[in-house]
Amino acid sequence: xxxxxxxxxxxxxxxxxxxxxxxxxxxxxxxxxxxxxxxxxxxxxxxxxxxxxxxxxxxxxxxxxxxxxxxxxxxxxxxxxxxxxxxxxxxxxxxxxxxxxxxxxxxxxxxxxxxxxxxxxxxxxxxxxxxxxxxxxxxxxxxxxxxxxxxxxxxxxxxxxxxxxxxxxxxxxxxxxxxxxxxxxxxxxxxxxxxxxxxxxxxxxxxxxxxxxxxxxxxxxxxxxxxxxxxxxxxxxxxxxxxxxxxxxxxxxxxxxxxxxxxxxxxxxxxxxxxxxxxxxxxxxxxxxxxxxxxxxxxxxxxxxxxxxxxxxxxxxxxxxxxxxxxxxxxxxxxxxxxxxxxxxxxxxxxxxxxxxxxxxxxxxxxxxxxxxxxxxxxxxxxxxxxxxxxxxxxxxxxxxxxxxxxxxxxxxxxxxxxxxxxxxxxxxxxxxxxxxxxxxxxxxxxxxxxxxxxxxxxxxxxxxxxxxxxxxxxxxxxxxxxxxxxxxxxxxxxxxxxxxxxxxxxxxxxxxxxxxxxxxxxxxxxxxxxxxxxxxxxxxxxxxxxxxxxxxxxxxxxxxxxxxxxxxxxxxxxxxxxxxxxxxx
Numbered sequence: 001x002x003x004x005x006x007x008x009x010x011x012x013x014x015x016x017x018x019x020x021x022x023x024x025x026x027x028x029x030x031x032x033x034x035x036x037x038x039x040x041x042x043x044x045x046x047x048x049x050x051x052x053x054x055x056x057x058x059x060x061x062x063x064x065x066x067x068x069x070x071x072x073x074x075x076x077x078x079x080x081x082x083x084x085x086x087x088x089x090x091x092x093x094x095x096x097x098x099x100x101x102x103x104x105x106x107x108x109x110x111x112x113x114x115x116x117x118x119x120x121x122x123x124x125x126x127x128x129x130x131x132x133x134x135x136x137x138x139x140x141x142x143x144x145x146x147x148x149x150x151x152x153x154x155x156x157x158x159x160x161x162x163x164x165x166x167x168x169x170x171x172x173x174x175x176x177x178x179x180x181x182x183x184x185x186x187x188x189x190x191x192x193x194x195x196x197x198x199x200x201x202x203x204x205x206x207x208x209x210x211x212x213x214x215x216x217x218x219x220x221x222x223x224x225x226x227x228x229x230x231x232x233x234x235x236x237x238x239x240x241x242x243x244x245x246x247x248x249x250x251x252x253x254x255x256x257x258x259x260x261x262x263x264x265x266x267x268x269x270x271x272x273x274x275x276x277x278x279x280x281x282x283x284x285x286x287x288x289x290x291x292x293x294x295x296x297x298x299x300x301x302x303x304x305x306x307x308x309x310x311x312x313x314x315x316x317x318x319x320x321x322x323x324x325x326x327x328x329x330x331x332x333x334x335x336x337x338x339x340x341x342x343x344x345x346x347x348x349x350x351x352x353x354x355x356x357x358x359x360x361x362x363x364x365x366x367x368x369x370x371x372x373x374x375x376x377x378x379x380x381x382x383x384x385x386x387x388x389x390x391x392x393x394x395x396x397x398x399x400x401x402x403x404x405x406x407x408x409x410x411x412x413x414x415x416x417x418x419x420x421x422x423x424x425x426x427x428x429x430x431x432x433x434x435x436x437x438x439x440x441x442x443x444x445x446x447x448x449x450x451x452x453x454x455x456x457x458x459x460x461x462x463x464x465x466x467x468x469x470x471x472x473x474x475x476x477x478x479x480x481x482x483x484x485x486x487x488x489x490x491x492x493x494x495x496x497x498x499x500x501x502x503x504x505x506x507x508x509x510x511x512x513x514x515x516x517x518x519x520x521x522x523x524x525x526x527x528x529x530x531x532x533x534x535x536x537x538x539x540x541x542x543x544x545x546x547x548x549x550x551x552x553x554x555x556x557x558x559x560x561x562x563x564x565x566x567x568x569x570x571x572x573x574x575x576x577x578x579x580x581x582x583x584x585x586x
Contacts, residue, residue, distance in 0.1 A: 028080035049504035052098030059095040070095025114492035137349035141178035142254035146400040157349035159526035177274030185233025204253035278332035315360035352379040381451035408435035437580040441467035445530035473537040475586040477568035494558035502543035
């Protein structure tokens with residue numbers, strides 16, 4: 001089942017704008033004596049407001065089915081299009097039906113958004129019932145510094161969390177730290193052979209990374225130490241006190257570095273259940289798997305799960321030496337989630353390289369009857385740099401804290417280059433908001449299924465699809481409201497009047513916000529929101545440059561202030577879904 005399908009089955013969304021218009025058209029088609037599948041009815045925003053606000057080509061499909069002229073089909077359907085929200089209709093071209101909506105309808109939508117955008121969105125989307133979603137993202141391995149490559153799961157996962165919360169889900173986030181596994185055998189071996197506890201304590205993460213790299217360098221010369229490292233991990237699993245002590249120190253040292261970085265990114269988790277949390281929960285999984293004959297004997301006494309797809313390899317759940325593996329702990333996680341939270345949806349945000357692993361994991365979970373909840377692997381491509389792929393083992397990765405420092409520094413330089421009139425304190429705060437926000441937006445504005453190239457110039461540009469462009473648009477809108485000296489709370493009651501093409505372009509965009517939000521949710525793709533915000537900002541800036549806003553007569557001033565305030569509200573709300581702050585001024 002597709003990601004969209006797995007999400008959609010949890011509860012149908014009601015009263016979305018496009019769905020409402022679609023139902024109006026479908027009713028008219030039936031009353032005109034035609035039949036068509038609902039899925040074949042398409043509604044689009046028109047490119048030119050002079051030709052209507054929205055249009056459908058359904059008459060062309062019906063004409064082909066019934067062997068009549070498209071305009072004749074369109075004329076028959078048009079007679080039955082009746083709805084309070086529609087001002088008028090017209091037939092264009094070979095048989096398109098164009099629709100204009102009533103100004104009062106746009107005015108009411110803006111009022112509702114300005115009153116309480118959270119309540120408006122939940123009221124429009126109307127999730128059938130409260131759903132619980134378990135969400136696993138970030139999940140770095142401890143004992144290593146966070147690198148740029150950790151950003152993708154961390155930022156994409158956090159965006160998905162905000163989106164699902166917005167539509168009414170109870171989202172429980174769980175950072176599945178890699179705090180078990182053979183890498184600890186390698187580190188413990190390296191510490192015992194080459195390490196010094198006092199030296200490690202002075203700079204734990206860098207020292208541990210150096211020891212990890214040293215281990216691999218030495219293993220290339222003498223492969224036997226790989227076996228010794230596996231032995232150290234087996235001793236750890238068997239409860240060896242010395243190895244347990246070193247493992248605890250490694251984990252504690254790592255958490256000291258992780259927490260400040262998450263705070264800097266403004267990312268919080270409900271739980272940080274590492275692999276070790278499931279150590280005492282694996283025995284039950286292994287016992288059930290054997291009893292149910294899901295776990296069968298493999299080579300040299302290993303336990304495996306045979307795949308459904310003959311092209312996939314068997315999945316190992318217990319190695320030949322009796323030690324567990326990543327998959328064993330994964331299955332324990334699924335059972336714990338089911339028993340503890342009884343979720344309606346389980347989601348893991350992990351890169352595309354783990355696709356086989358997740359197929360094996362989901363297959364094993366189903367064979368064990370662990371949960372009836374849909375399980376979704378939200379995959380993403382790799383972060384691309386000009387100097388090629390990064391590798392922790394070789395020690396040439398770009399550290400996340402260094403990248404965030406560089407982002408804030410470059411943002412500060414951009415602010416100086418633009419000559420933005422701010423105090424030094426304000427510049428520092430704007431540099432933080434703009435720098436961190438640009439890093440996040442660079443990731444979330446792109447389709448997660450593609451590789452993402454890091455481009456400093458594009459990220460920090462005040463033009464194009466970038467965080468600074470959207471932040472500047474928000475600041476511009478806020479400045480207009482501030483200069484008007486009109487109380488923001490009173491603007492929602494203003495009426496829309498004398499709407500020109502620029503205003504209609506904005507207002508038709510405004511209507512689409514809930515539809516875009518649901519699409520981003522269903523597809524687990526925050527880039528739909530980013531692209532929508534960019535288009536809305538473009539429409540607003542065209543309006544700003546073409547029309548007087550503050551120097552107009554009272555009724556028109558109020559109308560335009562209502563549009564400005566609505567755009568400002570949506571941009572702030574949309575950026576918050578992407579985990580971005582907005583500056584007070586720029």
